[in-house]
Every structure is written in C-alpha cells, then in structure tokens.
Amino acid sequence: MILSRIWGFLLLCIITEAEIFDFDQHTNEACYVCSCSSDLTNVDCSHRGLTSLPDGISTKVTKLNISSNEISSFPNNLSHLFNLVSLDISGNHLNELPEDALRNLTALEILNFSKNSFESWLSLNPNEVLKPASSLKILDLSQNKFKTLANLGNQELLISPSLETLILDDCEINSIHGRSPLSGLISIRVLKLNNNPLLRIQNLISPTLKSLYVSNCQLSYISQNEFAYLPSLVYLKMSYNYRLQLPPTTESILSESLRYLDISYCNVFRPNLSGFPNLRKAIIKNNMIRFLISNEFVNNSKLEYLDLSYNNIGSLKGDTFRGLSMLRYLDLSWNEIAHIPEETFLEMPSLAQVKLARNYLNKVGHLKSTSLSILDMSSCEIxxxxxxxxxxxxxxxxxxxxxxxLSYIPDSISSNTLKYLNLNFNRISSINNVTFFMLPRLAGLSVIGNRFTSIWSRTFFNSNPYLDRLDLSDNMWRCDCSDDNMYDFYEFVTLEPNKKEESYNLICNSPINLIGQTWLEACYFIWNPGEKVRSADSLIWFIIIMIGGLSLCLLIVHLIKKSMNRRLAAIQAERERQIEEARDRLRQLRIRAEQEALCNTPDPRDLIAPPSYDEALSMPKLNTSCHSLNETGTGKTKRRRGRRKTKSSGDLLEETEISGDARVFDDIQTDETSNDNSKQRRRRNRRYGSHDIDELDQSPGARRRRMSEYDTLNDTVTVEVEAQVEQPLSPRNRRYSDENQPRESNF
Structure with missing residues (x-):
C-alpha cells in the first residue's frame, strides 16, 4: 500500500514537471512574438498586427497589453489567466462582447476597451459581461460610438458592483435620458464624459459619485437641481464649454458636497458660487466677467483658492471679497482693474498671495492686509x-x-518684513543713502534693465545687513576707473564671502572706448598698476619662450622625419634583397625541374613498338642497306653488317619441341645477338640530337609502324607469343650511365 502511494506520488510529480516544462516551452514561444518581463508577469503584444491572442501566455501574467492590433473578436483563451490585473485591448476592431468574455478573471482591476468599434450598448451585454470580474475598478470605453447614454428598456446600462471609474470620453454622446445610467454601478466614484456633444447633464443619480468630468462639451445651461441627486459629488470640471452660463443669483446651482469647481473657458458673466457653501477651490478664468458686486462670495466661507484671471473685470468694491475668511490665493491678473480700494484685502484674514499683473493700475496705493506675503503687480503701468x-x-x-x-524710488520706503524687491525693467536712474534705509530685512534686490549710470556706493546698503543678492545687469553704467568708489563697490558686490553679483554681469556702457567690457576688463591695469609693467616683461619672456619652444618642436620634427626616412630606406632595401633571393631560388628550382624532366624522359625510339613478323614481310625491300637514315647521303663507306636472322614464334615453338638443348643454345645466341644489336643501336643513337629524334618520328617508317599498331588494335583476332627464356634478360642500358655527366640537351 505504501509502495503504491509512493509510486503514485512520483508519477504525479513527473506529470506535473512535464506539464510545467511544456507550458514554459509554449510561454517562450509566446515571448518570441510579444515582449515579456523577466518574471513573465508583464506581457506587451501591442502594435504586432495580431488577429488573435498568441498561445502559451503564462498564467503568472498580471498585466497584458494587446492594444493596437487587428483583433476583431474577443479572445477566448483569456479565461486561464486568472491572475490578470490589467488588460488593455484598445485600438482593435471589437464590436461585440460575449456574455462570458471575462470568466475566471476575478483578479482583473483595469479593463481598457477604448478605440474599438462598439456602436451599441447591447453589443456589450452590459448586464452580464462585468459580473465575473468581481474586482474590476476602472473601465475605459472612450473613443467608441455609443451616441447616447440612455436606459435599455428593462436592463441597466452597466452592472458591476465593484466598478469605480467609468471613462466615456469621445463617444459621440449627445444626450442622457431615461433612467439613470449609473444605477447599476453601486460603487461608481469617477465618471468622465469629456469631448462629447453633450447638451445637458441630467438624470445622473448616484449616491457614490465623487468626480464628474464634462469638459469640452456643448453644455449651455445647468439647472438649479442638476446635482441634487449626486450627494457625494466633490470634483466638477466643466471647462471649455464655450456657451455655458451659470444661472442668476435667484436660481443658484446647489451642491452641498462640492469642493472643486473648474468652469474656465466658458461664457460666464457672473461667478455665482453661492450654492456651493463647502467649495474649496474655484477656477473661473478666461470668461466674460466684467464686474464683481458687493458680497459676491459671502456664502463661500470655506473657499481657499480663487482664480479670476483673464476676464474683463474693471472694478472692485471694498466688500467684494467679504466672507472669504479662509481664502489664501487670489488671482486677478489679466483684467482691467484701475483701482483697488484700500480695505479690499482686509476682508480676507488668511490671504497670503495676490496676483494683480497685467491690469491698469497706475500707482501702488495704500493697501492693507494683515496676512498678505506675496504681491505681484508687474506690467501694470505703475x-x-x-x-x-x-x-x-x-x-x-x-x-x-x-x-x-517707475522712474524713481521714494526715500525711506518702509517695510519691516520685505525680503525681495523686484524692480526690473523700469526707468529708475538713481538711488541714494536713504532709499533702502527702512528695509532692514531686505535680502534680494533686482534692478535689471533700468537706467542707472552712476556707480553706487556700498554705503547705500549699510542698513541692510541681510542683503545677499543684487541683480545689476543691463544698465547704462559709466565706468570711471580712477574713481575709488567704483573699485570699492566692485569689491563689495563681487568678492567673497558676501558675494552679491557675478562680475560678468557688470558691463560698461560708457565712455566709448570701454563699451561692452566688464568692469574688471576695463579697469584691471588701473586698479593693479604693478601688473602692467610685469605684464610687459612677462609678454617679452613669453614671446622668447614661445619662439624657443617652436624651434625645438621643429627640430624634433625634422629629426623624427629624417629617422623615419632612413628606416623606410632600410626597409625598402631589405625588401628588394628578399625579392631578389626569392627570384634566385625560383630560377634554381626551375632549372632543377627541367633537368629532372630531361633525365626522366624516355627514349622516343623505345616508345615505338617493332613491327610484327607479318608486318615485316609486307614491308617493301630496300635496295640499299641503311642502318640510319642520316647516314645515307654522307658519302662515307659503310661497314657491312650481317643481317640477323629472326624467326617467327611458330618456328621457335617447333625448334623447342625437337631439341631442348638446341633451344637453349639458340636462346643464348639470340640473347647475345639482341644484346649486341641493342648496344650497336645505342651507340648509333648517340650520334643524334633531339632534332634528329623528331625527324625520325616523322619518317615514313615511323608512320607505317603507327598505322600497323592502329590496324592491330582494330583486328578482331589477336595473336600472343610468349617467349620462354630460361636466363634472365640483361638490363637495358640507359642512354646515360652517369646522371651527373652533362647531357646533350643541356647544350
């Protein structure tokens, strides 16, 4: 029993390992198509031209991106990815979803179906498709073509108990009617309807909705009770609705829960915010507001941030901002305000920053505020x-x-707290000892782009011990290097440890011979007179050293060049010597090869077979005996030679049968005769050269022998004669007995 269990366990382990190995192999195949992370939890298959989901994706994957492909039907093989948290299938050609599209995807939290081809809510199976995804938080359906946001008869628009964010941007939705589309989303928190041709917001009922985005739509009117059924609404953004107007004071929009409101780039004439008592931040810039009445924000006691910039506000009243006890930031820039009442900011005890730039203020009046710390009045024609x-x-x-x-700064301008004073790009031309006397906390002063000509004195800042920054560039400084005050002020501004300005920002504008030079460049030799003499001597020595160094460099270059030329000449000579040696070796090898070829060349006469007996009988009889064709015309007396009587093979056989002794005698005599004949032939051949041999090869006898050999090869009957010789034949004497003796071909 125990053994059977052990075997079963081992078998199960083997099967599991095989499945894992096979699955990993498939996973690797999927990663060839897609981009996978090292731990296989993140797979990116976007922009691959896929028509379906590739097989073999690991079950460990938590983030899958198959966007921007050619998928036209929802992949069925997603059901085994039970660990999937984020699925992006945007940018495809989906036009419908099956009811069980998300089965087994219980961990899915983010689902992106944007940029597909959905045209009807029914094609999504909205009442069933989201139920298996019990953890779904974000659903993106933007850039589809739903046209409307209405109920589906007896069905809900969408049903999901966990969905918190629904994105429907650019879906061509032009109306919301019928039963609330949010009734099936009991946990909805964020709804985005941006960039739709939506005319009105109505029938939105949700006790949990906190953020509503309806920017860049075509909203023109919002009724008083539009947000009454959104008790949890905190964030409302309605910007870029160019025809939107808020209702008058008697019909204010009501929302007890709203904290953030953005109605910028609309057509608002009155910032009627009285219906938002808990509002914290309001952005009403780029509208058509022309004036602010008294107690305009009296019901917004919790407002902390108010942006009214880029409007047409021409006037303020002393009690306009009454009731804004918690306001910290106020932006009134880019308006047409010409006068600010003295008590305006006293109504805001928490106000810390005010922007009044780009208005028509002509002076800095006697403003009052117990909390204001940052004031921007730039570009106001003051x-x-x-x-x-x-x-x-x-x-x-x-x-x-x-x-x-500004053309001047009044003497003894007073502030016990001011640290940074920005007077850039005005028309100020002078200051004196008491200008900043009443600014004991001054740490930074900027006067860039003004009209200062006279050099300041360090005594101007004796009452400013915390001054650590002076911006003095782009002024019309007149440099008088002989003035001790200029040198003293230069040290005060540029030397450590109390450095306040960079020396390269101090530029002379006059006299004409110093224009464009820094103070230090213009006055260096005057401030340091001993340096001028030393500089002349140092210049002479510098020239001498440079000439000597240049001469030394030229000498070194010449020596190096000469040495390189010698080395190149030696290398060239060595190369030519090696080439000549190689040529000599090749010449010797060629001569040796020719000699060996001549030694091994056989005698041409040995290559010609003697005629057979029948051929000899058929040959014509010569009238004269010619032992050599070359001897016929010499005129010399030839020694008569005895003709060797040859016998045919048949005669030899008959004589062999008659007497064995006679056969032996005849064989010996034949051998001696053949040896003598061969010796005579060899002696005779020695008289001929290679040209004689060529003439013999072309003689009529040689041609007849070649013709007889050709006829013999073509005959159908071949006669073979075997001569029986008891004694071995004597070796054939070579043409030359000694290989080292000179040969005729060598000459």
Whole structure:
C-alpha cells in the first residue's frame, strides 16, 4: 500500500514537471512574438498586427497589453489567466462582447476597451459581461460610438458592483435620458464624459459619485437641481464649454458636497458660487466677467483658492471679497482693474498671495492686509510708489513691480518684513543713502534693465545687513576707473564671502572706448598698476619662450622625419634583397625541374613498338642497306653488317619441341645477338640530337609502324607469343650511365 502511494506520488510529480516544462516551452514561444518581463508577469503584444491572442501566455501574467492590433473578436483563451490585473485591448476592431468574455478573471482591476468599434450598448451585454470580474475598478470605453447614454428598456446600462471609474470620453454622446445610467454601478466614484456633444447633464443619480468630468462639451445651461441627486459629488470640471452660463443669483446651482469647481473657458458673466457653501477651490478664468458686486462670495466661507484671471473685470468694491475668511490665493491678473480700494484685502484674514499683473493700475496705493506675503503687480503701468504703500502690509515678504513705468524710488520706503524687491525693467536712474534705509530685512534686490549710470556706493546698503543678492545687469553704467568708489563697490558686490553679483554681469556702457567690457576688463591695469609693467616683461619672456619652444618642436620634427626616412630606406632595401633571393631560388628550382624532366624522359625510339613478323614481310625491300637514315647521303663507306636472322614464334615453338638443348643454345645466341644489336643501336643513337629524334618520328617508317599498331588494335583476332627464356634478360642500358655527366640537351 505504501509502495503504491509512493509510486503514485512520483508519477504525479513527473506529470506535473512535464506539464510545467511544456507550458514554459509554449510561454517562450509566446515571448518570441510579444515582449515579456523577466518574471513573465508583464506581457506587451501591442502594435504586432495580431488577429488573435498568441498561445502559451503564462498564467503568472498580471498585466497584458494587446492594444493596437487587428483583433476583431474577443479572445477566448483569456479565461486561464486568472491572475490578470490589467488588460488593455484598445485600438482593435471589437464590436461585440460575449456574455462570458471575462470568466475566471476575478483578479482583473483595469479593463481598457477604448478605440474599438462598439456602436451599441447591447453589443456589450452590459448586464452580464462585468459580473465575473468581481474586482474590476476602472473601465475605459472612450473613443467608441455609443451616441447616447440612455436606459435599455428593462436592463441597466452597466452592472458591476465593484466598478469605480467609468471613462466615456469621445463617444459621440449627445444626450442622457431615461433612467439613470449609473444605477447599476453601486460603487461608481469617477465618471468622465469629456469631448462629447453633450447638451445637458441630467438624470445622473448616484449616491457614490465623487468626480464628474464634462469638459469640452456643448453644455449651455445647468439647472438649479442638476446635482441634487449626486450627494457625494466633490470634483466638477466643466471647462471649455464655450456657451455655458451659470444661472442668476435667484436660481443658484446647489451642491452641498462640492469642493472643486473648474468652469474656465466658458461664457460666464457672473461667478455665482453661492450654492456651493463647502467649495474649496474655484477656477473661473478666461470668461466674460466684467464686474464683481458687493458680497459676491459671502456664502463661500470655506473657499481657499480663487482664480479670476483673464476676464474683463474693471472694478472692485471694498466688500467684494467679504466672507472669504479662509481664502489664501487670489488671482486677478489679466483684467482691467484701475483701482483697488484700500480695505479690499482686509476682508480676507488668511490671504497670503495676490496676483494683480497685467491690469491698469497706475500707482501702488495704500493697501492693507494683515496676512498678505506675496504681491505681484508687474506690467501694470505703475509710475508712482507711495512712501507708505507697504506700511499697511505688515506680513509682506515679496513684491514684484517689474515691467512698469517707475522712474524713481521714494526715500525711506518702509517695510519691516520685505525680503525681495523686484524692480526690473523700469526707468529708475538713481538711488541714494536713504532709499533702502527702512528695509532692514531686505535680502534680494533686482534692478535689471533700468537706467542707472552712476556707480553706487556700498554705503547705500549699510542698513541692510541681510542683503545677499543684487541683480545689476543691463544698465547704462559709466565706468570711471580712477574713481575709488567704483573699485570699492566692485569689491563689495563681487568678492567673497558676501558675494552679491557675478562680475560678468557688470558691463560698461560708457565712455566709448570701454563699451561692452566688464568692469574688471576695463579697469584691471588701473586698479593693479604693478601688473602692467610685469605684464610687459612677462609678454617679452613669453614671446622668447614661445619662439624657443617652436624651434625645438621643429627640430624634433625634422629629426623624427629624417629617422623615419632612413628606416623606410632600410626597409625598402631589405625588401628588394628578399625579392631578389626569392627570384634566385625560383630560377634554381626551375632549372632543377627541367633537368629532372630531361633525365626522366624516355627514349622516343623505345616508345615505338617493332613491327610484327607479318608486318615485316609486307614491308617493301630496300635496295640499299641503311642502318640510319642520316647516314645515307654522307658519302662515307659503310661497314657491312650481317643481317640477323629472326624467326617467327611458330618456328621457335617447333625448334623447342625437337631439341631442348638446341633451344637453349639458340636462346643464348639470340640473347647475345639482341644484346649486341641493342648496344650497336645505342651507340648509333648517340650520334643524334633531339632534332634528329623528331625527324625520325616523322619518317615514313615511323608512320607505317603507327598505322600497323592502329590496324592491330582494330583486328578482331589477336595473336600472343610468349617467349620462354630460361636466363634472365640483361638490363637495358640507359642512354646515360652517369646522371651527373652533362647531357646533350643541356647544350
């Protein structure tokens, strides 16, 4: 029993390992098509031109991206990815979903179906498709063509107990009617309807909805009770609805829960926010507001951020902002305000920052605020600063008066808290010892782009011990290097440890011979007279050293070049010697090969077979005996030779049968005769050269022998004669007995 269990366990382990190995192999195949992370939890198959989901994706995957492909039907093989958390199937050609499309995807939280071809809510099976995804939080259906947001008869628009964010941007939705489309989404938190031709917001009922986005639509009117059925609404963004107007004061929009409101780039004439008592941030910029009445924001006591920039506001009243006890940021820039009442900011005890840039203010009046610390009045055509303008701002730290028309700064301008004063790009031409005397906390002063000509004195800042930054560039400084005050102020501004400005920002604008030079460049030799003499001597020595160094460099270059030329010549000579040796070796090898070829060349006469007996009988009889064709015409007396009588093979056989002794005698005599004949032939051949041999090859006898050999090969009957010789034949004497003796061909 125990053994059977052990065998079963081992078998199960083997099967499991085989399945894992096979699955990993398939997973690797899927990763060839897609991009996989090292732990196989993130797979990116986007922009691959796929028509279906590739097989073999690991079950460990938590994020799958198959967007921007050619998929036209929902993949059925997603059901085994039970660990999937994020699925992006946007940018495909889906036009319907089956009811069980998301089966087994219980861990899915983010689902993106944007940029597909859905045209009807019914094609989604909205009442069934989201039920298996019990953890779904975000559903993106943007850039489809649903046309409307209406009920489906007896069905809900969508049913999901867990969905929190629904995105329907760019879906061509032009109306919301019938039963609420959010009734089946009991946990909905965010609804986005941006970029739709939506005319009205109505029939939105949800006790859980907190954020509503309806920007860049075609909203023109919002009724008083539009958000009454959204008790949890906190964030409302309705910007870029160019025809949207808020209702008048008697019909204010009501929302007790709203905290954030953005109605910028609309057609609002009155910022009627009285129906939002808990509002914290309001952005009403780029509208058509022309004036603000008294107690405009009296019901917005919790408002902390108010942006009214880029409107047409021409005037303010002293009690316009009454009731804004918690307001910290106020932006009134890019309006047409010409005058600010003295008590305007006193109604906001928590106000810390005010922007008044780009208005028509012509002076800095006597403003009052117990909490204001940052004031921006740049680009306002201000030409006058009152001596007591800052006295009513006991918390002021930073004021920006740049790009105005100020021509002077009043003496003893007073502020016990001011740290940063920005006077850039004005028309100020002078200051004196008491200009900043009443600014004991001043840490940064910027006067870039003004009209200062006279060099300042360090005594101007004796009452500013915390000053650590001076911006003095782009002024019309007149440099008088002989003035001790200029040198003293230069050290005060540029030397450590209290450095306040970079020296390269101090540029001379006059006299004409110093235009464009820095203070240090223009006055260096005057401030350091001993350096001028030393500089002349050092210049002479520098020239001498440079000439000597140049000569030395030229000498070194010449020596190096000469050495390289010698080395190149030696290399060339060595190369030519090697080439000549190689040529000599090749010449010797060629001569040796020719000699060996001549030694091994056989005698041409040995290559010609003697005629057979029948051929000899058929040959014509010569009238004269010619032992050599070359001897016939010489005129010399030839020694008569005895003709060797030859016998046919038949005669030899008959004589062999008659007497064995006679056969032996005849054989010996034949051998001796053949040897003598061969010796005579060899001696005779020695008289001929290679050209004689060629003539013998072309003689009539040689041609007849070749013809007889050709006829013999073509005959059908072949006669073979075997001569029986008891004694071995004597070896054939070579043409030359000694290989080292000179041969005729060598000459």
């Amino acid at each position: 030409s006058v600063i009152g001596k007591d303008s800052f006295e009513g701002l006991p918390s002021l730290l930073d004021i920006n008066l740049s790009h105005n028309l």
